[in-house]
Amino acid sequence: MRHWLSRLPGFFPPLLVFLAALGLWEAIVRVAAIPPYILPAPSLIVATLYNDRAILFPALWITVEITFGAFLAATLGGVLLALCFARWPWAERCFLPFAIILQVTPIVAIAPLLVIYLDADSAVLTCAFLVAFFPILANTSLGLAATDRMLVDLFTFYGASRSQMLWWLRWPSGLPYFLGGLRIGGGLALIGAIVAELAAGAAGKGAGLAFRITEAGYRLNIPRMFAGLTLISLTGITIFFLLSAVSRLLLRHWHESARSSER
Numbered sequence: 234m235r236h237w238l239s240r241l242p243g244f245f246p247p248l249l250v251f252l253a254a255l256g257l258w259e260a261i262v263r264v265a266a267i268p269p270y271i272l273p274a275p276s277l278i279v280a281t282l283y284n285d286r287a288i289l290f291p292a293l294w295i296t297v298e299i300t301f302g303a304f305l306a307a308t309l310g311g312v313l314l315a316l317c318f319a320r321w322p323w324a325e326r327c328f329l330p331f332a333i334i335l336q337v338t339p340i341v342a343i344a345p346l347l348v349i350y351l352d353a354d355s356a357v358l359t360c361a362f363l364v365a366f367f368p369i370l371a372n373t374s375l376g377l378a379a380t381d382r383m384l385v386d387l388f389t390f391y392g393a394s395r396s397q398m399l400w401w402l403r404w405p406s407g408l409p410y411f412l413g414g415l416r417i418g419g420g421l422a423l424i425g426a427i428v429a430e431l432a433a434g435a436a437g438k439g440a441g442l443a444f445r446i447t448e449a450g451y452r453l454n455i456p457r458m459f460a461g462l463t464l465i466s467l468t469g470i471t472i473f474f475l476l477s478a479v480s481r482l483l484l485r486h487w488h489e490s491a492r493s494s495e496r
Contacts, residue, residue: 250466364425372414
């Protein structure tokens with residue numbers, strides 16, 4: 234039995250468990266005759282996704298646009314600031330505390346303020362950026378600082394400049410850390426967008442998927458709420474697997490983390 238399971242693709246056992254859980258959920262709802270306004274069956278959620286596609290999918294597209302816009306901005310800003318920290322240590326001592334303050338402050342407390350001072354789209358984008366920014370900055374800075382000391386001494390012995398050491402030694406050594414930060418930041422950007430959309434929706438300025446979920450809750454349209462949550466979950470899973478694929482593509486020929494995952 235163990236040998237048979239080991240021959241299956243890596244995604245197959247979790248998929249079987251997930252399908253079994255959905256089947257059990259469907260059976261419990263049907264056997265217990267649970268009304269859909271309490272717990273909709275998976276089949277009803279799928280039907281709601283199709284029937285309400287004109288409402289849910291445009292809202293999903295708005296959320297995805299904000300998520301990826303914030304994620305790209307956080308990636309660019311985090312990498313540039315981490316490179317500055319590696320090049321000028323005094324910059325890290327000056328600016329890192331501010332990044333930590335933004336990270337430890339709950340985004341649910343910041344979002345209502347941003348909705349007041351900014352337009353709805355800018356407020357949501359800023360919230361998603363703030364949540365995704367610090368993991369990318371912290372991981373990239375850690376990777377740049379975690380270079381093998383013997384290799385640093387070797388580069389110094391051969392007269393490498395600081396710029397040469399940064400681009401030809403520190404950045405390749407820190408690449409796995411940076412990619413790990415991307416996987417974390419991608420999911421957090423989606424979470425930040427959802428939280429900010431909830432705040433914007435409470436202010437009457439919402440248009441994204443979180444606003445549609447809240448709206449469905451006010452109308453006691455529980456199947457639509459579950460359908461919206463399903464789309465959010467699928468979006469988060471897609472982001473994670475896309476970034477994991479990028480990580481394996483860049484690391485598969487030389488880093489042990491990517492090579493071991495292919496075994």
